[in-house]
Amino acid sequence: MATPIPSESSSPRDRLLETAAGLFYAEGIKGVGVDRILSEAGTTRATMYRHFPGKEALVAAYLEREDAIIRGYFAAAAEAGGSPTELVAAVIEGIAEDATRYHRRGCPFINAAAEYPDADGEIRQIIERHRTWFRSTLAAVLDAASVADAERVAASLVLLRDAALVGVYLDGDTVSADFRRTARSVVGLG
C-alpha cells in the first residue's frame, strides 16, 4: 500500500491531519471512515476527539491545509523575484507541474465539492474562500504584468486550471501540454 507514513516522531495531531489529508484526497471523503484514519495514524479515538470536534472538522482542516500550501507556493514564487511577466509564466508552469506531480487525483476542492452539496455548509465556504482568493490573486499578478482585462483573464485561467486538474486525473498527462499552450495564449505569452 505504501501509505505516506507520517513520521512516527511528529505529534499525534499532525499525524492525524496528515494521514486524514492523504486518505481523503486519495479515496474520497465519505469513503474513508475515522477507524481507517485512526489506525493509519497510529493513534486512538480519544486523542482524535481531543483535537477535533468530529470528522467534519478534520475535513475542514484538510482543506484549510491544502489552501495554506497553495498560498505558500504563491508566496514563494513572488519572493523568488523576477519580472511580473516572468511570474505569470512561472504560475502557469507551476500549475501544470503541480497537476502532474502532486495532484494526480484531481483538485481537492472540486472533489470535496462533489461530496458536499450544501453551498452554505462549512466545507463549501472554505472552498468558496479558496477559489475567491485564487482568482483575485491571479488577477493581481496579471494586472502587475500589464495584461489587459486582468479580471477576465484570471477567470479564464481559473477555468483552465480546473480543467487541467480534472483532465490529468481522468485523461492522463497529455492534458498538461494542452493546458500550458492554452493558458499561455490566453494571457498573451508567445
Place this chain on the structure above:
Amino acid sequence: MATPIPSESSSPRDRLLETAAGLFYAEGIKGVGVDRILSEAGTTRATMYRHFPGKEALVAAYLEREDAIIRGYFAAAAEAGGSPTELVAAVIEGIAEDATRYHRRGCPFINAAAEYPDADGEIRQIIERHRTWFRSTLAAVLDAASVADAERVAASLVLLRDAALVGVYLDGDTVSADFRRTARSVVGLG
C-alpha cells in the same frame, strides 16, 4: 423538499433508477443510502434487489443513463440538419446551455470519479468510455467542419466543457459566457 417525483405510474424499476439518479447527482453517491432511494421511489428493498444486484449496479445504471442522454442530444443535433460549421456552433451552445440549465451541480462523471478512486473499477470504466466517446465524437464533428487539427481542438473542447461545468457549479453562471467565448475562439468561430 420538492423531490422530482417519478410519476407514480411508471414501473418500479424506472422509478428506482430515476430517483437514484436524481439523488446521486444532487447529493453525491456515498452520501445517499439505499433507504433514501427506496422511500423516495416508493418501493421496497426486495423490488430493488430483484432489478439490481446491489447499490453499485444502480450507480452504474445512473451513469449509463446519463451517457445515453448526452448521446441522444448529439444524435438530435446531428439530425436537425445544418452545415457542419453550424453543428459545431450548436454543440458549443448546447454545452453552455446544459451547464446552466440541467447540470448546475457539475458534471455527473467528474463528480462520480471524485468518489471512485479505483481506475480499474466498473464505475471508472464507464466514465472512461463516456469521455472517450465524447472526445472522438467531437473530433469527428470538428473534422467534418474542416477545423484544422481536429483531434487537438477536440481535446481542448473537452477541457473547456469540464471547466464550464465545474465553474458554473462553484462560481456561478458568468462562467458560461467565458466558456462560449473561449470555445468559439478555439474552434475558429468568430
Place this chain on the structure above:
DNA sequence: GTGTAGAAAGAACGTTCGTTCTACTATGGC
C-alpha cells in the same frame, strides 16, 4: 382455475458509521 412472476411489506442479518465513555499511563510544572 391454476400457476407463475413481480411487487409490496417488513423483519432481520452482520458491519460499519461517528461518537462518547471509563480507566490507566506518561510527562512536565509547581
Place this chain on the structure above:
DNA sequence: GCCATAGTAGAACGAACGTTCTTTCTACAC
C-alpha cells in the same frame, strides 16, 4: 509529592449502512 494535561487502550453507544430473508398480495398466462 501533586496536580494538570495529553496520550494510549478499549468497551460501548445508537444509528445507518448494504444485504438477505420470509410472507402476503396482485396480475397476467395458460
